[in-house]
Amino acid sequence: MRSFEAQATIRAHPAEVWAVLIDGAHYPDWDSGVVSVEGTIGPGETIKVVSGANPKRTFPVKVTQFEPAASMTWSGGLPLKLFKGRRHFTLTASEDGTTRFEMVEIYTGPLLGLMWRSMPDLAPSFEQFAKGLKKRVEASA
Numbered sequence: 001m002r003s004f005e006a007q008a009t010i011r012a013h014p015a016e017v018w019a020v021l022i023d024g025a026h027y028p029d030w031d032s033g034v035v036s037v038e039g040t041i042g043p044g045e046t047i048k049v050v051s052g053a054n055p056k057r058t059f060p061v062k063v064t065q066f067e068p069a070a071s072m073t074w075s076g077g078l079p080l081k082l083f084k085g086r087r088h089f090t091l092t093a094s095e096d097g098t099t100r101f102e103m104v105e106i107y108t109g110p111l112l113g114l115m116w117r118s119m120p121d122l123a124p125s126f127e128q129f130a131k132g133l134k135k136r137v138e139a140s141a
Contacts, residue, residue: 002116005104006126008134012141014069014091014099020137021072021089024049030136033125042066047074053125061087083109101130 010017020030024037024047035055039047043066049059065073070091077084087105094100103126107116 001106001108002112003104003106004122004126005102006123006130007103008101008130009094010099010101010134010137011097012099012137013097014093016141017091017099017101017133017137018069020133020140021091031128031132033128033132041072049074051122051125052128053120053122061085077109078111081109083107083111083115101133103130 020026022041024034024039024041027034027037033052035050035052037047037049039045041047041063043063046060046062049061050057051059059076061074061076063072064075064086065071065088072089074087075084085105085107087103090100090102090104092100092102105122105126109115
């Protein structure tokens, strides 16, 4: 198993963060590290994501878990579970009115070693996503 993660404390309620998080069409507007998102981010939907870390490739992912204003999971990978990636987003409300945002992507499967060696370091793009989300939500709140 290998993973990347990022966190941010956002001065807004989870519902405000969630509204930005599920508006995939506008990810490029807030410097998320995402070039584009095609499709609707919703339960059971398949979306196509183009990342700034690998702009020549489109990643189809399915929204496999969707709990509004709380958590969401995107899943994708190769057939037969030879390589699988799961990106999990979590929003946790704090008593002070802020939201703790966490994003973790976990990779598994028999081809993990081979795939990992060919993957770019996604840590900077994960940090960019968290910082961009924070900036966008706080500017709108």
